[in-house]
Amino acid sequence: MKNYYKSPSSKIEIISFGGDGGLVSGSCHRVNFEGSDKGSGICVDYGLFQGRDERSARGERWNFTRVGDIAHGLTDILITHTHIDHTGRIPMVYKAGLTQRILATETTAIFMKPMLQNSALIQAREHLPNRLYDEFDVDKTLRYLKVVKPYVKVPIGQKNSQITAEFLPNGHVMGANSILIRTTNGDHQEQNILFTGDMGKPQQSLCGGYLDQVAKYPHDPIHILVVESTSFTREPISFEEKRTNLLNEINNVWRNGGNPLLPVLSFHRFQEILEMLHNSQGELIPDDCQIFIDAPLGMTLLDKFKKLSPEQLSNQYGDEADFYKNEDESFGRFNLKNLTVINSHEDSINLDKKLAGYPGKAIIIASGGMGEHGRSVNYLRGYFCKNPKNVVLFTCFQADGTKGAALVHHENVLNGRTKGAKVIKVDGFTSHISGPSETFAFLERFNLTKLETILITHGKNSARSAMMTEFQNRGYKANIILPNLNQKIEIIGQSANTSPYNFSSRSGRL
Ligand SMILES: [Zn+2]
Ligand SMILES: [Zn+2]
Numbered sequence: 001m002k003n004y005y006k007s008p009s010s011k012i013e014i015i016s017f018g019g020d021g022g023l024v025s026g027s028c029h030r031v032n033f034e035g036s037d038k039g040s041g042i043c044v045d046y047g048l049f050q051g052r053d054e055r056s057a058r059g060e061r062w063n064f065t066r067v068g069d070i071a072h073g074l075t076d077i078l079i080t081h082t083h084i085d086h087t088g089r090i091p092m093v094y095k096a097g098l099t100q101r102i103l104a105t106e107t108t109a110i111f112m113k114p115m116l117q118n119s120a121l122i123q124a125r126e127h128l129p130n131r132l133y134d135e136f137d138v139d140k141t142l143r144y145l146k147v148v149k150p151y152v153k154v155p156i157g158q159k160n161s162q163i164t165a166e167f168l169p170n171g172h173v174m175g176a177n178s179i180l181i182r183t184t185n186g187d188h189q190e191q192n193i194l195f196t197g198d199m200g201k202p203q204q205s206l207c208g209g210y211l212d213q214v215a216k217y218p219h220d221p222i223h224i225l226v227v228e229s230t231s232f233t234r235e236p237i238s239f240e241e242k243r244t245n246l247l248n249e250i251n252n253v254w255r256n257g258g259n260p261l262l263p264v265l266s267f268h269r270f271q272e273i274l275e276m277l278h279n280s281q282g283e284l285i286p287d288d289c290q291i292f293i294d295a296p297l298g299m300t301l302l303d304k305f306k307k308l309s310p311e312q313l314s315n316q317y318g319d320e321a322d323f324y325k326n327e328d329e330s331f332g333r334f335n336l337k338n339l340t341v342i343n344s345h346e347d348s349i350n351l352d353k354k355l356a357g358y359p360g361k362a363i364i365i366a367s368g369g370m371g372e373h374g375r376s377v378n379y380l381r382g383y384f385c386k387n388p389k390n391v392v393l394f395t396c397f398q399a400d401g402t403k404g405a406a407l408v409h410h411e412n413v414l415n416g417r418t419k420g421a422k423v424i425k426v427d428g429f430t431s432h433i434s435g436p437s438e439t440f441a442f443l444e445r446f447n448l449t450k451l452e453t454i455l456i457t458h459g460k461n462s463a464r465s466a467m468m469t470e471f472q473n474r475g476y477k478a479n480i481i482l483p484n485l486n487q488k489i490e491i492i493g494q495s496a497n498t499s500p501y502n503f504s505s506r507s508g509r510l
Helices: 067-071 088-095 105-124 135-142 239-255 271-276 296-306 327-336 345-355 376-380 403-409 435-445 461-473
Strands: 012-019 028-033 039-044 074-078 101-105 145-148 155-156 163-169 177-184 191-193 224-228 262-266 289-292 340-343 360-368 391-394 422-425 455-459 479-480 487-492 495-500
Touching: 012 455, 028 455, 067 088, 074 088, 074 155, 088 145, 101 105, 101 163, 105 135, 105 145, 105 296, 105 360, 135 461, 155 435, 224 435, 239 262, 239 271, 239 340, 239 391, 262 271, 262 376, 271 296, 271 327, 271 360, 289 345, 296 327, 345 360, 345 376, 360 376, 391 403, 403 422, 455 461, 455 487, 461 479, 479 495
Parallel strands: 039 074, 074 101, 101 145, 191 224, 224 455, 262 360, 262 391, 289 340, 289 360, 391 422, 455 479
Antiparallel strands: 012 028, 012 487, 028 039, 155 163, 163 177, 177 191, 487 495
């Protein structure tokens, strides 16, 4: 048997190809293990850069960063979760003719196909001169998807390399995981890397929170920690507070004679909002309120939510662990009274006109959580948002440079006019772990006694610095690195050196 590791101090290289340098999207980390054949290694996530993250200050489009350098010689691509900022560049690999295995849990795999197909569709619709990939590339990609079970050590890397990956559900969104990579040398000495992925909430509707899971987390010492920091500087808001925030905002709009538009991300947030409205009908949402869903991808994904097994779809609602007492109740959580589902684009355009000055109570839930793509654009640009009594209620993270971010930061600038629907960002809707105490309660469920290197990723620089300070204040002696984009970090035991990654002279996109 071939052993690649001579000592626990064997070299490991981690190269950041996204989700770093203060950027939140485009998550992609390549890991090269010493001794493996020329440049072989694995990739954790391969996501799309979104919004302002998409271009460098010099105008380079990061999404086009050479797939050849990122993916050449990889053995596996490991996916933490379905969000497009973690999966959205994967089809480029298969478009380029490479054939790596993609490892994901079943609940991630279920949602990947419609999410990636939608990403291809958006590119086709926008007539981009250089598309990253099309729907055929997505089909090709999915042929290489291998479903793995959580809490099982799956062999990865080259044959006999003794590298394994274990997926650990973490309560971020349906199917989300942290991933523990174990490497073992001939003396059974190990060097373990924990990729937190996007960390979730202690309690979470739909997928259940991480509190349900932590007892199952392994106790192996973590030597290298790659941790996200998106909401580190934000204190958590309770479920009840966020629910009340949303329902109060909706009622305020009605009181002022208008109606609310809720642009939502189609995966998880859409289903979360439906569940919340279902459980509020007859109370803060009166039964005679007309609910319109204009979110084709959201509905496709909803069908898949409804087909999940009882083990996959948690009985948790907010903070209440066993809220749904049986399967009927559990699968009934998305049912709504007075519901109209809009299918065609024409019907969407007509609804915009119809609801612009609608005298009754209505709620429109539309796809396109950042106001960039999807059906919400029809209302943002249409008649609905010309009525100053109507209100746009954003519940999703608004990436810098998106229409949603511009609207949230400059109220009443819809379509460049100074009058029109008001725009409000409703607080508390995040699937990310928030603030130092929640974050460290999660991290310290792992064995961090032998931590040597910490890479703080997936957050603005202010959040990353705050997290670094918190690690230091808590007495961690590890090297702490805030990686830049396209930076290589060489880790040998307790030493870690960083240098810019030198792209090869390999031509073209591969
Ligand atoms: Zn995510
Ligand atoms: Zn993310």
